[in-house]
Amino acid sequence: MKIAMIGTGYVGLVSGVCFSDFGHEVVCVDKDPRKIEMLKAGRVPIYEPGLDVLMAKNVAAGRLSFTGDLDAAVDGADAVFIAVGTPTRRGDGHADLSYVMAAAEEIAKALTGYAVIVTKSTVPVGTNAQVRAAIEKAAPGKPFDVASNPEFLREGAAIDDFMRPDRVVVGVTSDRAKKLMGEVYRPLFLRDFPVLYTDLETAELIKYAANAFLATKITFINEIARLCEKVGADVKQVARGIGLDG
Template sequence: MKIAMIGTGYVGLVSGVCFSDFGHEVICVDKDPAKLAKLKAGQVPIYEPGLDDLMAKNVAAGRLTFSDSLATAVDGADAVFIAVGTPARRGDGHADLTYVMAAAKEIAQALTGYAVVVTKSTVPVGTNRLVKQAILDANPQAEFDVASNPEFLREGAAIDDFMRPDRVVVGAETKRAAEVMSAIYRPLYLRDFPIMTTDLESAEMIKYAANAFLATKITFINEIASLCERTGADVKMVSKGMGLDGRIGSKFLHAGPGYGGSCFPKDTQALARMGQEHGVPMQLTDMVIKVNDQIKRRMIDKVFDLCGGSVNGKVITVLGVTFKPNTDDMRDAPSLTIIPALIGNGAKVRVVDPQGRREGEALLPGVTWEEDVYAAVKGADALVLLTEWNEFRALDLNRIAGDMNAAAMADLRNIYNASDAKLAGFEHYMSVGR
């Protein structure tokens, strides 16, 4: 089948590459000349493990191309995917549909025959019907159906999530649209991965409900971690005990500095705004947003306590600034709250992150970027472990403690333990919920 993918951001590029690996002809469209030039040169503009090799394979096979011409891509396409950004709107937190609606209007003018227009972007409930109306308004003669196909890709594991999904959700109004979507996902159907077909509104809601629930799990265990610190309990043991309950599960029960990234912050805000608009306040989601912000600020207090109450004039080495490992994504990362607070209070901050510098240089002015952990900790007054990259899981703590001006560590991902840190020479060690 021929697929047009409008937008080559994280979702669009990963989806386009994976669809081409299914054997479909995929044209990815983007209006950014710099990004398009990189893609045509075989360079992946984001960091996602394995994406560069898979992209090169399908470009070489002739199944995957990149273009700035939406009309060319849509001409003769069986399905046109809208995978543009829906950032939180300034002022009210609602999902900004500007790019989605602009794409819909442009698609309307480019349609040359029947196609399914598929919203891959995360959009509020009711958006697909707005997309349908926008296309009809722009081209009353257009022959098309709309479908909702929300993505559930974890950054750092997106290819595996696409190829071996927990489920594929498709919202469709007509049998014809459902059949096209089934044909697109046929390789997954043949391997018995669940493909759930529902109405448009339910498909749209599933995405927001799933992300809000996962954000709630993270926030819940972080609140429990705060209580564990006061009572002497160990949050890692608590998480394990909870996770062994099949009704709860162990995923997303790891205490830390709060959630961030491209999905949870904006999707929880958008769900809360939807609730307000429909007169059904999302009280639990509102509280999750509030508590997550408080957790980030509590991490700042931890670093202050580690440094004796003041960071003024202190050299602090931070390991990891991306919101999670195996990505270069800095969106709503805890580091964007914590590091500016340290610098604002007089700290000199050194940063080490395997992939964070490309975005981080603009977002974290005033920090010193280092490539090597051991060089970054020399003469430092405190070490803050903020992102659990594999590179930081087996450090030589003895060497680090010996090279620091003051052997003090805030392990905000609970990678190490107090006894090992003490044996290595750390005079002060703080973690989360222990």
């Protein structure tokens, strides 16, 4: 299976390398020629333990490559992942989706056959519907599906998180897209890691809800730690005590 990964930032590069280690043919795309040259030379532009070794292994096996040519990467691809940045806009705090929408339009023009366009970037609810509309407008009549596949990677443990995930969330709207995404994640399914299929909006909201829940847990235990300092309790044992509640 051929996968095009648009964007070689933290999420895109880790995902692309790991997908290639699954046995897929992966082409990672970036507009920055310096970054592409660095990757072609075997140098990793981010810090992630073990990523350089895994990258070199799959480049040597012929499963992983890097290019600035989006058209060539998308040509014949079964799945095209959008993993570009969604920075917070100044002033209003909203996610800047301009890079996502620009990537969607470029992908639309480059499609040579059916493919699933997968949003990997963290995006607000409703973004994938906008992506679908943009592709339909840019390439009317071309066959494609849109999927939402949010990431749950921790910096410093991203490879392990990808290879041994708590869950994989996939939002789809057709059986064809579900089947293709099942093939993308087949190695994880065969090892009984949970793959949760939902609609697009549910997948998008799972990511935001998970982020909010984690932030709530961190804020809560920080407050409990302050209370422990006041009363002489051990916050580690308190955390373990409440965490044992199944």
